[in-house]
Amino acid sequence: VLRTLAEQLTYSTTVLLNHLIHGTSLL
Structure with a gap:
């Protein structure tokens, strides 16, 4: 979940x- 959140934030x-x-x- 954290990884996905980080990716979304970066995007x-x-x-x-x-x-x-x-x-x-x-x-």
């Missing part, structure tokens, strides 16, 4: 960073 963080990067590029 969420990566997605968030990607949105921030692309969002900044678009702005």
Whole structure:
């Protein structure tokens, strides 16, 4: 369970960073 939670957290963080990067590029 902890492993899955960690993976989801890492994935969420990566997605968030990607949105921030692309969002900044678009702005």
